[in-house]
Amino acid sequence: MKLLLDTCTFLWIASRSPLLSPRASAVFLDESQESYLSVASAWEISIKHTLGRLPLPERPDMWVPRVREGSGIAGLEINEDCALLAGRLPRIHDDPFDRLLVAQAIVHGLTLVTPDPEIHKYAVRVLW
Secondary structure, three states: OEEEEOHHHHHHHHHOOOOOOHHHHHHHHOOOOEEEEEHHHHHHHHHHHHOOOOOOOOOHHHHHHHHHHHOOEEEEOOOHHHHHHHHHOOOOOOOHHHHHHHHHHHHHOOEEEOOOOOHHHOOOOEEO
16 A cells, blocks of 8 residues: 555654554554655645744754655655646645645545545545
């Protein structure tokens, strides 16, 4: 299975948070799975940190790649197909970052690892 981590999922993996579901944790730790972090999530983390809403131990441009690579998570770029699909998705979710993650999961055939109940309303594979 190929996994796309929601931003909060990545943050909870990084902090070993108990908020990460046992199922999501088990699947992430299964070495046969491939895990990805979207550049949209890196952007969201950077914005929230700059606004003072997300404290990090170091600057996001240092912390995100270090944690991502150290956790065996590949980066996922945003391509034109994903950007255009995100614009066509129904406005079920108001968060443009989440709509972009849904689009990336659909285009790349990934399972989105997220606790967000609104994302379940899209035609995308979700694991939590």
